[in-house]
Amino acid sequence: MKIVITGGGGFIGSKLAKALLARGTLAAERIARLTLVDQAFPAGLPEDPRLAALAGDISDAKFAERAIPADTTSIFHLAAVVSGAAEADFDLGMRVNLGGMRAVLDQARKCVHPPRLVFASSVAAFGGDLPKVLDDSTTPAPQTSYGVQKVISEYLVSDFSRKGYIDGRSLRLPTIVVRPGKANAAASSFASAVVREPLNGIAYECPLPPETGVWLLSPRKVVEAFIHAHDLSAAKWGAKWGANRVVNLPGITVTVGEMIEAMGKIAGAQARKRVSFKLDARIDAIVKTWPVRFATPRALAMGFKADPDVDAVIRDYIADEGIKV
């Protein structure tokens, strides 16, 4: 298999790359090449003869041509401008999130065999006047440009698949918790920071009230989901669902207050005291449009899995990142 991960320098892209190299196979075939594509890469990429890193702008057609050679068998398209940034800079979001998807699809279409393409979409696809529990029939009505760009990309992935140009699969990711590193411009940044910062001994001002709900999935489970989405046969995606190649991933619903409580239970009262609240109306306005509860029968029937509970999510994070508690 000859694999490309766009956004391969990012947190999830890097984890996916490590998991693929450790696994050695994809769709039961040996991984011959794994190319990470991103604007920049963190220090310390694994030393591995199968691995290459290519820096550039995926929305640039000429770069996309180099990044996705004609013998590519599998593409994980994770590259994106995050929600807060796409809202603050409309043109940037359109260029990277839409233009990048177009460049990837146009290049994928030129491959010798239609490659499998797994696209990282988002529950930011949903918004507006939502039902209490969303399901596979809920119509995407995003209230952010990021969400709109994700939904449009899903429709393109489905249509390129229907035409036989690619074999695409779009996953609507819950908020990924716990992200390591620093807070970023994503409006969802709080959902990881509220656990991560206190565990790292850092005080954190949460910009949202404790009753704020989050529909979440751990880094471990999302990496599993990407690989599972890729390895499922096209029939599993197509038969009952027509040209619809999009699935809402399973997740769990947890409030910010419950996350802080679980973190305190694992790491102690002192860690818990490091969290205070200072409402940020701008972030609150974005997060309020995101859905919190889903029924995901299609994804569960296809074999996708959520985390068992928020305690497991926090314990996995502590184990994976080698945090001292």
Add this chain to the structure above:
Amino acid sequence: MKIVITGGGGFIGSKLAKALLARGTLAAERIARLTLVDQAFPAGLPEDPRLAALAGDISDAKFAERAIPADTTSIFHLAAVVSGAAEADFDLGMRVNLGGMRAVLDQARKCVHPPRLVFASSVAAFGGDLPKVLDDSTTPAPQTSYGVQKVISEYLVSDFSRKGYIDGRSLRLPTIVVRPGKANAAASSFASAVVREPLNGIAYECPLPPETGVWLLSPRKVVEAFIHAHDLSAAKWGAKWGANRVVNLPGITVTVGEMIEAMGKIAGAQARKRVSFKLDARIDAIVKTWPVRFATPRALAMGFKADPDVDAVIRDYIADEGIKV
């Protein structure tokens, strides 16, 4: 008002232009300029000092810049590659239907005041595993590239509106019946031809069986809908529906057999005998994915109107086109 109609050389664009010139106002303001934009124009455009015609490719940004000057107040975006053609030539459909929308939006955004933009979308937005009666909550799952391009355009119109760059309104048009002229590459061509050709004394081989249902609206009513959609205040589009600027227009459900019967009742048994049936599997496969029955409470509450019945649709066509019966 300074108005642009893309696809202004087409059948509906021309009718809309005539109606606007006759009306003299739009949103209760005097029409100062009306520019028709299209690849080509039919002979016999009305002589009117307010009217101009500009030939070019709307998906070309440089042409779009000329077509939509900064003082434009209103855009009716009707230009499109029809369904059958967009399916046969994927790149053409993507360029004109998506690229054209992008060029129009990018140019509209540069206007001094955010222009009102009315976009001609289509019930081809729907497909796949549909409910018996579609409604305002049915999720678009188009099974043609044309439908995908329309849905993506709707999302762009809604997001550009949410951002305040335009004041957009997307109308999902039923099949427009009766179209004058010749059969074209649209898969929906049969729905007009089955009435029009016999009325013109021409034999017609219908490519679909008589039980085929059609969700239809007349040219008169669609022109009224475009003007009504434009003239409604932004509040009427926004208040309850968030960023969703899309509406399913009302229509009536009629079978091909019922259309032939109504036509025969009006024009006589001889006209009726001019229709025969010869199934075209390719067209049948596309038309089968289209929905036939809708509940349209949102549109009706907003004041959009369907035709009373198929007899009225046929009689209006005969009157408007000066057909001798």
